[in-house]
Amino acid sequence: DTGVSQNPRHKITKRGQNVTFRCDPISEHNRLYWYRQTLGQGPEFLTYFQNEAQLEKSRLLSDRFSAERPKGSFSTLEIQRTEQGDSAMYLCASSRFNSGNTIYFGEGSWLTVV
Amino acid sequence: QKEVEQNSGPLSVPEGAIASLNCTYSDRGSQSFFWYRQYSGKSPELIMSIYSNGDKEDGRFTAQLNKASQYVSLLIRDSQPSDSATYLCAVLGSSNTGKLIFGQGTTLQVKP
Numbered sequence: 001d002t003g004v005s006q007n008p009r010h011k012i013t014k015r016g017q018n019v020t021f022r023c024d025p026i027s028e029h030n031r032l033y034w035y036r037q038t039l040g041q042g043p044e045f046l047t048y049f050q051n052e053a054q055l056e057k058s059r060l061l062s063d064r065f066s067a068e069r070p071k072g073s074f075s076t077l078e079i080q081r082t083e084q085g086d087s088a089m090y091l092c093a094s095s096r097f098n099s100g101n102t103i104y105f106g107e108g109s110w111l112t113v114v
Numbered sequence: 115q116k117e118v119e120q121n122s123g124p125l126s127v128p129e130g131a132i133a134s135l136n137c138t139y140s141d142r143g144s145q146s147f148f149w150y151r152q153y154s155g156k157s158p159e160l161i162m163s164i165y166s167n168g169d170k171e172d173g174r175f176t177a178q179l180n181k182a183s184q185y186v187s188l189l190i191r192d193s194q195p196s197d198s199a200t201y202l203c204a205v206l207g208s209s210n211t212g213k214l215i216f217g218q219g220t221t222l223q224v225k226p
Contacts (some may be wrong), residue, residue, distance in 0.1 A: 031212050040122070042202050042216030043158065056213065091157055101146060101212045103204075108157040 004106035006092050012112045013082055020078045021109045025094030032075050033103065034067055035091040043091055049075060050097065082113045117141060118205050120217035128225050133190040135201050135220050140184065143208025147179055149188045150202040152219065158202055162188065193224045 005024040013019050025032050030051050035043035047057045051072035069075040079086055089108040095101050118139050127133045146165050150158035164170045164177040176189040190197055200219040207213055
């Protein structure tokens with residue numbers, strides 16, 4: 001399967017700890033997105049990369065959140081000093097620029113902060 | 115006003131009926147529109163995209179777009195219990211980031 005891959009799929013952490021999620025996009029997809037989804041809501045945009053450049057970051061995104069995409073391949077999303085409100089599903093998605101921008105999602109990483 | 119609005123439902127239809135899901139958006143410059151299906155506990159799965167005014171059919175699914183009214187809909191014909199899921203409307207904004215803005219989703223229940 002060459003879809004978007006995310007890991008870990010589930011993470012339980014204590015409040016105040018740091019967590020990191022990894023996303024491997026579909027090969028040859030140069031755009032990569034991170035979204036967050038809580039129960040009963042649609043996915044909320046967090047940030048977006050085109051190749052290795054982080055081109056947009058949601059104004060709602062706390063300074064505790066940081067994302068990287070070294071060499072324009074895989075990406076990591078780190079949450080520092082986690083809070084209970086960070087509990088959500090973190091979705092990674094990728095697309096190829098000028099392909100109609102169809103975005104494909106990974107299976108998501110569930111975070112529970114206790 | 116939310117950028118993309120959907121009725122959260124639940125929308126309940128009997129098996130075999132037509133389910134009609136609606137979505138409105140606020141950015142008049144939006145050019146691309148998508149419907150995703152999301153089963154409970156799973157990630158969104160793309161089922162339809164539409165870019166031009168009118169209807170686009172794919173199997174039992176028909177997407178309808180009216181840019182003048184800023185309205186997108188999804189019709190599911192011959193609804194099956196396996197269609198029970200949350201349907202997310204997503205709109206590509208007029209800025210060229212490729213960022214999709216999602217509605218909150220409509221929960222569809224198809225009753226046998």
